[in-house]
Amino acid sequence: MDPIQATIAKNLTKFRKNRNLSLTQLSELTGVSKAMLAQIENSKSSPTVTTLWKIANGLQVSFSSFIQEEEPDIRKISINELEPIADNEGNYLVYPFFPYHPEKKFEIYIVTLKPGCTHESKTHLGDEYLLVKEGKLLVTVGMQEHKVQSGDALQFSGSTPHSYTNSSKETASFFLLMYYPEPQ
Incomplete structure (x- = not known):
């Protein structure tokens, strides 16, 4: 067949x-x-x-x-198989685990910030859900500063200016889920 x-x-x-x-x-x-x-x-x-x-x-x-084949029920992805997207001279690395799919309306990344790195994010549509994997971060959303560390989570609108700062001496990493709701 x-x-x-x-x-x-x-x-x-x-x-x-x-x-x-x-x-x-x-x-x-x-x-x-x-x-x-x-x-x-x-x-x-x-x-x-x-x-x-x-x-x-x-x-x-x-x-x-x-003629579209179904996606497998289970997908295993290793960070070692991914090519990160780098910014801030390689001090801010984004690993795209599950890139945006229009039917699912979200994307998931692991982000790492090396010590001393500040990343000013561009504003965008949708919401960010940040879960700190390891280390400590200062996340600035608008005029508010949020100190988060391993085990903490933060949710905010991507349309608000925001940045991530690692002022510690250890690399920090976090999971980032970006959700894009239906346009109103």
Whole structure:
């Protein structure tokens, strides 16, 4: 069986079942015979482009959604596999563990600040959720200063000017979840 055929079969079945549609109902929506739909779902037939377009239009999904492979249920990422994004001459390192995905509306990083480093962050949409992994930081949000250390957390709007300072003699690191809500 062709791998793309299996992917189409799995996605078609998922779309149909998520909408609680029988094959007969799906046939009525799409104009594709019940027998053909059953063959596609069972990976016994590979649909033509025209047939796939009919199904996509009937279900009101994108054509490409049929060939997208599902993300694995479990993803393991090691910091050693990531290339950090550096700023402040390498004293501020951002490791992108889970980059932004429009369906999930968040991204997760680990950030490290070397001793003596201050990073002035650009304002941005959304909220920041900071959880200190190790060390001590001074987080300035607007005119307020917040001393945080290992085990502490802080939440604030990214649209407020903010900075991170490590005035200690040890490297500080923190988890940073950035959440982007729906536009109002």
